[in-house]
Amino acid sequence: MAKKQFMLLASLLLVLSVFLAACTGKDDKEESSETKPEDNEKETEQVDEDVSEEEGSELSFPTEVSNKAEPIEDGEMTVALVSDSPFEGTLNRVFYTKGPDYDVIQYFDESLFAYDGDYQITNDGAAEYEISDDKKTITITIRDGVKWHDGEPVKASDLLYAYQLLGHPDYDGSRYDFMIENVEGMPEYHEGKTKEISGIEVSEDEKTISITFTEATPSVLSGIWAVPVPRHHVGDVMNGEITMEELTSSDKIRKNPIGFGPYKVAKIVPGESVLFERFDDYWRGKPALKTLVLKVVNSASIMEALKKGDIDLAEFPADQYLNAKELDNIEILGDLDLAFTYIGFKLGKWDDEKKENVMDPNMKMADKKLRQAMWYAMDNETIGKELYHGLRFPATSLIIPVFETFHDKTLETPSYDPEKAKALLDEAGYKDIDGDGFREDPEGNEFIVNFASMSGGETAEPIAKFYIQNWEEVGIKVELVDGRLHEINSFYDMVRADDPKIDIFQGAFGTGSDPDPSGLYARNSPFNTFRFVSEKNDQLLADGVSEKAFDQEYRKKVYDEWQAMMAEEVPLAPTVYRYYLVAANERVVNYSIEPGSENARPWKWAVSE
Template identity: 30%
Template sequence: MKARKHWLLLFMIVLTIGIVLAACSSDTTNEEDPDEPEDTEEPAEDDSEDEAEDEPSSDEPQMGGTLTGAMDTAPSGVFNPIFYEEAYEANILDFTHESLVSQNENLEFEGNLASEWEINDDQTEITFTLEEGVTWHDGEQFTADDVVYTYKAIASPGYVEAGGVRTDYVVRLVGYEAFNSGETEEFEGVVAEDDYTVTFKFAESNVTILKDVAFPIIPEHIFGEIPIAEIPEHSATLDAGAVIGTGPFQFTEMLEREQYVLSKNADYWKGEPYLDQIVWRIVDQSVMLGLLENGEIDFISDPNGVPAADYETVAGLDHIEIIEQTDFGYQLMGYKVNHRPDADVESGAIEPDNWIPNEDVGEQLVRQAMAYAIDRQAIVDNLLYGHGSVINAPIAQQFWAYDESAVTAYEYDPAQAGALLDEAGYVDTNDDGFRETPEGEEWVVNLNYPTGNQLRENSAPILAQFLEEVGIKIDLRQPKEMSAYVEDLTNDNSDWDLYLLGWSLGSGDPDPSGLWQSSAAYNFSRWNNPDSDQLMLDAMQAPEAFEQEYREEKYSEWQSVFSEDLPALLLYAQNKIYGFNERLNGVDPMPYSFNNDPELWWVSE
């Protein structure tokens, strides 16, 4: 009863804050891609000048105009597909860069920069015919050499050490290990047959062959002579006007941490975009809704969308349209199960055999106890206003592989939490209300979280309160700006115990290894479980894995292992709520992104 009273008191405090923010006019939250917030947007320009006597009908697409969107967190500033890490940066790159294939609303792959492809019988090779006449933003021709270069760069020695995390796209290619280790300077995995034909060669039959070849392409003529270690700091990675892609818009201007301008690529190979510009403004959540209401911004979309608390207010605005759909991702409270040694952090190495167990949350029973201690449904009901769901498996609910029946639900049960802590030897030996370690020493668990996502910021003290109610003393750290937060998270600041984060998942395949395999860069929990690693490998192993039923079985087993060992407590999947001014036309979001076919967006004035 005491816990419930404290929860209600804390919720009333957060609710009061939310009401104040809503009265000021809004808030929105940003989500990580592999997690990082981004904000940016530019003031809308008045495009109401008469251009001709015969004005086009308002229901027909019109050329011209500026569209203004809002993000609550600024991109950290890496605008290069092979090195970026955040969903906020993705809000720039989605408009500037393209892949050989894309996906439709059913998650089926379709041609994009490639017009057609052929896969051999054992699925070890795929040959693409590229679209001809595609040019980069600087006018250079797009060719097969650009495709080869992109994958070769990701496979290069020093890529991971330079901060790259996209190796999952290349590790299955022929010759990856020899090339990555420096044994050879030739990379056999991707070959340009001619200017418009390229072949990918895989070491074994590849179950996810189309997903692996769907990475955005970067220009060889820009980066080809740049050492891989220098690419993250190169102007073509960092600077507006220097970032070059093939997409419908070019990143042309930036007032860092305030606004980011995308100007149309008039020579876009699919046809000239209708809009002149798309501007991202970085706007605090407390004022975002007011700006949407008065027309200073036109849309609120990824990564966080309209806050659930503001749904009814936005839905009541006559000139604003709403689209709500299940998020392709989740929010979590991660456990730093292990830490990397200083030498590995300095070298960028991810060597699970070197990891050091975290004494504060390394015990499985402790992690399970914390899960039982937190009332996640109350968070969904009271902070998300029901616009979301509690999930227990780290696979997008839209995928066939998601299996809620394979996992432990960890429903709110403080008594069970206490029993597990007792079993693990964490008991209150001095009657101060907090448990000591099995050795009788003070036990303090720190909880870390970033700024930018208001819902996540509001969740942090509530999570701390739930944990303290079962006797776990929590050090609720001051939140950090996202770019600094992710740097600390990646570098394994040695005293971190708990961290809050959100993942926007890839839509190509349910394979979770990019986030949870022990050697994955994004495995921020530094979870090292051989059974988990083996099941993820088995689920990709041909020929059995060409049968979906087999993969379902393996992923079901994997979700059970994840749920029991619990490297992270999945808090909820928040519904994506997109709000946009009715003057914006042509919006057709994918299940995984609002930013779909922006060349077809147009505004009616």
């Protein structure tokens, strides 16, 4: 490691030690990409409480609290949403984009389906399903007694309404993806050529809905949209009662949302807290808690709040792990996260008229050798080990390790190698002509890369500066956009708007539960903020969800090829995979993050004396 970089790392770690001693620090935030299943289920093992700080993939944590005491009959629980920004407040699964809003939604709304440990739908949820012999039609039957919080029954036409919103010509959200477009007749409806979606039929008794797809796909079991929208509550776009624009900003979504989950929204303090009350008519049975409070807690304050017992549950940042271990009134649970962090490269723009991404060969980051070099220059292992205590570890593939069948463990991708980075830059024509230590572009012009990154606690800025130093060591001059970090909401607003100030950016994705990556990287995906497109990418993404992909070996072969292609093209460089950590107060009972456990569902959560 060059002396200059070593000195930066040493100073970074010194600063970090002060941060940790002061109980500060926070992970970066994530932008959630897809609807998550009701149970965020993963294969894991329950082991002893301590955690090894060796290679990240070998870490393991307990997944269920040890307290087995009798719960209080009408208990109250306080859960922290650890964030240095307010939640945005788009409290509907069709329209939300950011993880903190999902953290609110999960308590009052849910999918009609339950999910198993492989993220496949089961018949244990609020609805049962059958799939036709040709695998193109799924028939969904809602159980008796499934009610919205206002007492109205959940109807099959409410699920139809979700599809009508997702495919509406005026829908400007991010979830018009393959599984929506694949519904028979959806493209014609989306283009405004018809008012009906021919592939969806609702029974007269409103209990059953059948959805027919143009192509049979294995994603019907892991990526199907099964979250209804209460048409009677939010208003009907289809009959002109409300417009799409009015709907997304309405009080029925932002202040008074309803669902059919275990708790109903009693009061919202916008951006700050939500009071949930027990929904006695919940279809699974009476929830254990009488009330649940979800409140935003600043990352600098979460450890003190846990220590005082003001918070019962909190998913806390990895850089607070050592502080959390010192608290004797909590247990720490953990598992691999459905998320990863990345450095994205701006390669084009979003064409709002065509609703698709368009690459621009004149973009500053257009040369893939430049992008590869920047990946080789990043010391992600040091970030994971030294700043996150081994709770983050170098990422290789864009299909995360949670999807064990499809994650290519053998894929060779860039790891920290400054000399390789320098060689690639030389090959691409980026050379230091004037001797100032920074490379000029192939035409001999000054070359500065503008880097956007999110704020969020005290480690965000040191990490951004560490990467900037990594790139400086190979001769690339990188500067923060506007000379500072940006708050999460404004950050993603700039990224999605293709702000010309941004050449590269550091973000994070919540991947959702479907291994199909098209929701993030397809030509028509707004989440593809890198704006990367290619015919090969189109074909591989299509092959991965084709009828042939019901053959798991074929699907793995397709995704292996796709992972290799993306590692070669580098529209984004994955930096670290991560563990998520939950602190549970010692009075918490019936709480688990273990896949398949009843205690992983909020209606079972409880507290003891």
